[in-house]
Amino acid sequence: MATLEIKDLHVSVEGKEIIKGVSIEVNKNEVHALMGPNGSGKSTLSFALAGHPKYTVTRGSATFKGEDLLTMPPDERARAGLFLAFQYPAAVPGVTVGNFLRTAVNAKRAGGAPVKALTGKDAEIAGKNGSQISAREFLKVLKENMKNLGLKEDFAFRYLNDGFSGGEKKRVEILQMAVLKPEIAILDETDSGLDIDAMKTVSDGVNRMVGPAMGALVITHYQRLLNYIRPQVVHVMMDGRIVTSGGPDFALELEAKGYDWIRQKYGVASSAAA
Amino acid sequence: MATSDETRIQELTRAKDDYKEVYGFSDREDYSFKSQKGLNTRVVDQISHMKEEPEWMRQFRQRSLQIFEKKQMPTWGGDLSTLNFDDIYYYVKPSDRSNEGSWDDVPEYIKRTFDKLGIPAAEQKFLGGVGAQYESEVVYHSLQEKWAKQGVIFLDPSEAMKQYPDLFKQYFGTVIPPADNKFAALNSAAWSGGSFVYVPPGVHVEVPLQAYFRINAKNMGQFERTLIIADEGSYVHYVEGCTAPVYSSDSLHSAVVELIAKKGARLRYTTIQNWSKNVYNLVTKRAMAYEGATVEWVDGNLGSKLTMKYPAVYMMEPGAKGEVLSIAFAGDGQHQDAGGKMVHCAPHTQSQIISKSISKGTGRTSYRGLVKVEKGAKDVKSHVRCDALLLDPESKSDTFPYMENEEDRVSIGHEATVSKIGDEQLFYLMSRGVPEGEAMTMIVRGFIEPLVKELPMEYAVELNRLIELEMTGACG
Ligand SMILES: Nc1ncnc2c1ncn2[C@@H]1O[C@H](COP(=O)(O)OP(=O)(O)OP(=O)(O)O)[C@@H](O)[C@H]1O
Numbered sequence: 033m034a035t036l037e038i039k040d041l042h043v044s045v046e047g048k049e050i051i052k053g054v055s056i057e058v059n060k061n062e063v064h065a066l067m068g069p070n071g072s073g074k075s076t077l078s079f080a081l082a083g084h085p086k087y088t089v090t091r092g093s094a095t096f097k098g099e100d101l102l103t104m105p106p107d108e109r110a111r112a113g114l115f116l117a118f119q120y121p122a123a124v125p126g127v128t129v130g131n132f133l134r135t136a137v138n139a140k141r142a143g144g145a146p147v148k149a150l151t152g153k154d155a156e157i158a159g160k161n162g163s164q165i166s167a168r169e170f171l172k173v174l175k176e177n178m179k180n181l182g183l184k185e186d187f188a189f190r191y192l193n194d195g196f197s198g199g200e201k202k203r204v205e206i207l208q209m210a211v212l213k214p215e216i217a218i219l220d221e222t223d224s225g226l227d228i229d230a231m232k233t234v235s236d237g238v239n240r241m242v243g244p245a246m247g248a249l250v251i252t253h254y255q256r257l258l259n260y261i262r263p264q265v266v267h268v269m270m271d272g273r274i275v276t277s278g279g280p281d282f283a284l285e286l287e288a289k290g291y292d293w294i295r296q297k298y299g300v301a302s303s304a305a306a
Numbered sequence: 307m308a309t310s311d312e313t314r315i316q317e318l319t320r321a322k323d324d325y326k327e328v329y330g331f332s333d334r335e336d337y338s339f340k341s342q343k344g345l346n347t348r349v350v351d352q353i354s355h356m357k358e359e360p361e362w363m364r365q366f367r368q369r370s371l372q373i374f375e376k377k378q379m380p381t382w383g384g385d386l387s388t389l390n391f392d393d394i395y396y397y398v399k400p401s402d403r404s405n406e407g408s409w410d411d412v413p414e415y416i417k418r419t420f421d422k423l424g425i426p427a428a429e430q431k432f433l434g435g436v437g438a439q440y441e442s443e444v445v446y447h448s449l450q451e452k453w454a455k456q457g458v459i460f461l462d463p464s465e466a467m468k469q470y471p472d473l474f475k476q477y478f479g480t481v482i483p484p485a486d487n488k489f490a491a492l493n494s495a496a497w498s499g500g501s502f503v504y505v506p507p508g509v510h511v512e513v514p515l516q517a518y519f520r521i522n523a524k525n526m527g528q529f530e531r532t533l534i535i536a537d538e539g540s541y542v543h544y545v546e547g548c549t550a551p552v553y554s555s556d557s558l559h560s561a562v563v564e565l566i567a568k569k570g571a572r573l574r575y576t577t578i579q580n581w582s583k584n585v586y587n588l589v590t591k592r593a594m595a596y597e598g599a600t601v602e603w604v605d606g607n608l609g610s611k612l613t614m615k616y617p618a619v620y621m622m623e624p625g626a627k628g629e630v631l632s633i634a635f636a637g638d639g640q641h642q643d644a645g646g647k648m649v650h651c652a653p654h655t656q657s658q659i660i661s662k663s664i665s666k667g668t669g670r671t672s673y674r675g676l677v678k679v680e681k682g683a684k685d686v687k688s689h690v691r692c693d694a695l696l697l698d699p700e701s702k703s704d705t706f707p708y709m710e711n712e713e714d715r716v717s718i719g720h721e722a723t724v725s726k727i728g729d730e731q732l733f734y735l736m737s738r739g740v741p742e743g744e745a746m747t748m749i750v751r752g753f754i755e756p757l758v759k760e761l762p763m764e765y766a767v768e769l770n771r772l773i774e775l776e777m778t779g780a781c782g
């Protein structure tokens with residue numbers, strides 16, 4: 033059984049069906065690329081998998097490490113090892129990147145039991161028995177990862193995505209992935225907004241993690257990213273369905289020829305957003 | 307965070323379980339004196355007599371009682387219809403012993419209470435002085451040697467009236483006269499306890515002075531009276547905290563706080579109000595700021611059934627500055643009617659009011675503020691900002707900003723926002739593994755963070771703890 037196994041998934045938003053039967057299997061050690069025109073449903077699929085309450089699964093199934101993903105609340109999915117790098121990460125003023133991520137790490141360690149911001153003796157004990165990560169230890173891990181991603185140290189103390197540039201937001205998404213160490217990561221257009229150097233830094237960050245411990249579903253519009261992060265499979269989504277898939281070089285072909293020929297070949301009507 | 311900080315904080319933050327357990331316990335009522343219920347000339351005389359007060363103070367109380375009886379109840383603000391003045395004990399003396407002397411002299415059961423609340427332990431660590439009031443009387447007051455040597459006075463006001471009669475009489479009641487409002491009149495008639503602080507010219511008291519107020523008896527009225535004088539070029543930070551047991555019948559807390567900041571002085575007054583949810587908290591707080599002086603009110607209101615409190619700064623001379631930072635949290639059944647009042651009486655004065663309020667469940671927060679610019683007060687700057695956060699569909703919030711301006715060279719800015727916890731924010735935090743309750747708490751803490759970071763760390767941690775408690779909904 034695949035680590036992430038999606039079968040005939042149908043997803044509706046506000047009563048409208050957006051995903052109309054998608055099946056994909058992603059394993060650790062694999063990279064799948066997901067491409068497709070604007071509005072075809074790529075982000076909708078990611079949100080549904082991450083458990084956004086607005087996205088209702090009306091049919092089909094999704095399992096993660098053999099367990100039913102769809103009955104889990106979003107935080108449980110994350111703790112189980114699923115990660116979504118958002119296309120448009122939300123800003124949370126007043127909550128620092130460091131504080132937030134430390135809480136997330138401790139939440140994972142506590143397995144969803146309420147995590148108290150422990151102080152003094154309690155923190156010491158929790159640090160020693162490994163149930164919680166100490167502030168010092170965490171800061172070390174965070175700083176190392178920030179350095180790898182070309183983020184200045186003061187980001188640890190900045191408010192989450194508040195006033196971040198587009199590219200900074202994307203780097204911080206990958207920073208979170210690096211610290212949380214998921215087993216499957218869905219990266220929704222992590223490349224858009226990144227400058228040329230950042231694209232390389234961020235890709236290196238992803239590549240360091242893909243392997244026996246992690247697999248990835250990489251959503252992108254550009255073949256360029258796939259030069260850095262090499263996929264085994266490239267899927268094309270149109271109008272809520274995966275209409276065709278190809279090998280690593282399929283992206284090159286798409287880049288050269290566009291999507292119209294696929295529409296014609298598979299009989300997909302051109303969607304409103306396209 | 308250094309380990310020593312962590313230990314300090316731990317001692318202060320006993321708020322681990324729920325309000326009932328941490329603050330809401332009550333002691334047996336075993337008092338040396340308890341007045342009859344209700345207030346009349348006889349009770350007022352009794353209070354004055356027991357305190358061995360000079361005749362002028364007895365008359366002041368009696369005059370205030372007359373004013374109290376004549377004044378109408380406020381018709382604005384919160385619902386005061388169930389407040390019954392005749393059902394309240396106005397004076398309860400816990401012990402015959404005076405508050406002079408050491409912690410060892412405090413009666414055992416009161417000591418235990420304050421021990422539980424972490425008062426004496428905290429003192430040695432980072433405070434310049436501590437006062438503790440139980441019911442109507444201050445049971446303990448101490449000031450570190452270092453500050454006493456420099457002429458700083460920190461006493462129970464009754465004691466100050468005896469030891470420094472002229473200094474006391476010169477300032478008492480000059481900032482808030484009894485006729486100011488019904489509750490100021492009530493306090494002036496029945497006052498007992500509180501703090502008297504005097505800081506001599508040029509003295510900077512670098513560590514906060516703290517007072518802790520505890521109501522224990524049922525249907526108790528606590529009317530403490532605080533007067534702080536920061537003489538020229540001095541600095542002082544005064545902090546007060548307060549709790550009470552959870553009873554089904556109501557208690558009343560009606561304080562009067564008068565601050566005077568002389569030329570070039572800086573005075574900061576921080577309140578972390580955590581009364582139990584059966585307490586009416588109706589407080590008058592006002593400061594006079596003279597030439598180049600700065601007064602800051604940091605006002606955190608989490609507890610009480612109804613709070614009506616609008617700390618004021620009267621900027622009397624050029625260069626004076628006034629600031630209010632107000633944080634209010636209203637849970638189920640609570641109404642926090644809070645804000646600030648800035649009165650510009652002189653040119654080149656500046657003021658700022660920043661208010662952040664959170665309503666949860668059926669809680670209601672109201673921002674009520676006034677910025678007033680008197681004739682002749684040119685080149686005045688004032689900025690008001692209030693942000694409200696609603697956590698539930700039935701939560702309520704409203705804003706009553708008032709401006710009165712008699713001048714034209716003024717700049718007054720006002721911004722207000724009301725927001726709900728964003729679904730996208732909540733989902734984002736949860737998508738990283740943080741459970742829903744904690745994600746909500748994080749957003750709420752983030753919302754007030756700009757104000758909390760103004761607090762000394764000990765109090766910031768304390769406030770965050772209290773918010774966490776409120777958010778988990780375990781409070782009585
Ligand atoms: N919350 C929503 N409310 C209404 N419509 C929605 C919502 N979310 C998605 N949709 C609609 O679903 C369709 C698919 O959107 P989605 O964001 O999944 O596309 P996408 O493939 O990620 O596009 P892009 O490449 O532009 O990011 C669009 O027509 C979009 O307008």
Ligand SMILES: [Mg+2]
Pocket residue numbers: 074075076119220
């Ligand atoms: Mg998208």
